[in-house]
Amino acid sequence: MLAVDVGGTKIAAALVAEDGRILRGSSVPTPGGRDADLVADAVVRAVADLDAAGGVAAVGIGSAGPLDVVAGTVSPVNIPAWRGYPIVATLRAAVPGVPVALAGDGQCMALGEYWRGxxxxxxxxxxxxxxxxxxxxxxxxxxxxxxxxxxxxxxxxxxxxxxxxxxxxxxxxxxxxxxxxxxxxxxxxxxxxxxxxxxxxxxxxxxxxxxxxxxxxxxxxxxxxxxxxxxxxxxxxxxxxxxxxxxxxxxxxxxxxxxxxxxxxxxxxxxxxxxxxxxSTLGAEAGLLGAAALGLEAATREHHAVVA
CATH class of the missing domain: 3.30.420.40 (ATPase, nucleotide binding domain)
Structure with a gap:
């Protein structure tokens, strides 16, 4: 699973195994200012090296909010460049052919603690x-x-x-x-x-x-x-x-x-x-693990839909 955690100061990403082990990670500073594309480019850079070899089954995103999971957009209070930004579409383009799931950063922290706490x-x-x-x-x-x-x-x-x-x-x-x-x-x-x-x-x-x-x-x-x-x-x-x-x-x-x-x-x-x-015993990893769990759930749903 490819997990992404979008915050006001940094954008973190990790390649996570199905058993919750973090295999590799990367992090880039979140650009300031009001250029939405600069922030999007930072997200793409954070995931590019991790997906270089392919084989990612799904992408899970945890982001500061507000957000709209139906539209796949985020408007983080601490990232003024993004208002209604289509983050799900951005990551679908960066990592094509796999399901992409989105939730709030607090929700991902909770899910990470539930899964691996x-x-x-x-x-x-x-x-x-x-x-x-x-x-x-x-x-x-x-x-x-x-x-x-x-x-x-x-x-x-x-x-x-x-x-x-x-x-x-x-x-x-x-x-x-x-x-x-x-x-x-x-x-x-x-x-x-x-x-x-x-x-x-x-x-x-x-x-x-x-x-x-x-x-x-x-x-x-x-x-x-x-x-x-x-x-x-x-x-x-x-x-x-x-x-x-x-x-x-x-x-x-x-x-x-x-x-x-x-x-x-x-x-x-x-x-x-x-x-x-x-x-928390997981610290900053909780959000990434929760995002990975989101991706795992999305991949499982898609597999079941294809089989059915």
Missing amino acids: EGEVRALLGMVVSTGVGGGVVLDGRVQTGPTGSAGHIGHITVDPDGPRCPCGGRGCVEVYASGPSMVRWAREQGWTPGSGADGAGLATDARAGDPVARAAFERGARAVAAAIVCAAALVELDEVVLGGGVVNGAADLLLDPIRAGMAAIAGLEFIRRVRVRA
């Missing part, structure tokens, strides 16, 4: 906590995309109807409390003076050093994440929640225990209280 579960929520907060839900082996591919937007669950406005237009979304930039912004508003850097990494360093405002920023974000997980678990009856993304990768020690404590404080029903919460 720790243990077997029926219902899994993956959460990406980074410059934004995204996610995906996998039930019985299938990632839930919804009619257009927008399902799983856990970052835009409202956890406080009277909370601040979110860039999405909503109010009190998880993202305005728990994303890296949101935590940094709130800490600055509360008087935090960076001692180790003015970004999320610096905030984490100061929190570990005992800065009360920095610690409060992480605890505030953790409570929002906990509330969202409780809501999702009540609706779907989750077995496990896996947290990934830059903020979690750099500050799991500051988030996991407060998230678990926040859930324990507000969850009443036993099936919600039993949900396991852990950090």
Whole structure:
């Protein structure tokens, strides 16, 4: 399988075996500016060497959103050059003759964790906590995309109807409390003076050093994440929640225990209280593995259709 992960800073690709082993990988920076073709050329470069020998059975794409899986288009907020860009058609042209499948990057992270993570579960929520907060839900082996591919937007669950406005237009979304930039912004508003850097990494360093405002920023974000997980678990009856993304990768020690404590404080029903919460063990590979799993599913469907 050929897996592609499109992000705002880099475009990663990998050749993945059917058992989930990453055989080879490549990565190129995501071009800035508003030239859509430059970004498309970067995607093609990332996959060209991997497909040089042929033999790819399918292509799976995970992309930042919004996206439309029916139209095969993406409009990533962090890639201004692409608005309604036909990424599926671009990769069909670059890797002809094989099925191409598309899903959101958070959905692919969840699917990757379901496929190659720790243990077997029926219902899994993956959460990406980074410059934004995204996610995906996998039930019985299938990632839930919804009619257009927008399902799983856990970052835009409202956890406080009277909370601040979110860039999405909503109010009190998880993202305005728990994303890296949101935590940094709130800490600055509360008087935090960076001692180790003015970004999320610096905030984490100061929190570990005992800065009360920095610690409060992480605890505030953790409570929002906990509330969202409780809501999702009540609706779907989750077995496990896996947290990934830059903020979690750099500050799991500051988030996991407060998230678990926040859930324990507000969850009443036993099936919600039993949900396991852990950090990703796959890191950046989770999204690529999920994209590969998408491609594998698409190849299987096409094979069955031909046989039938």
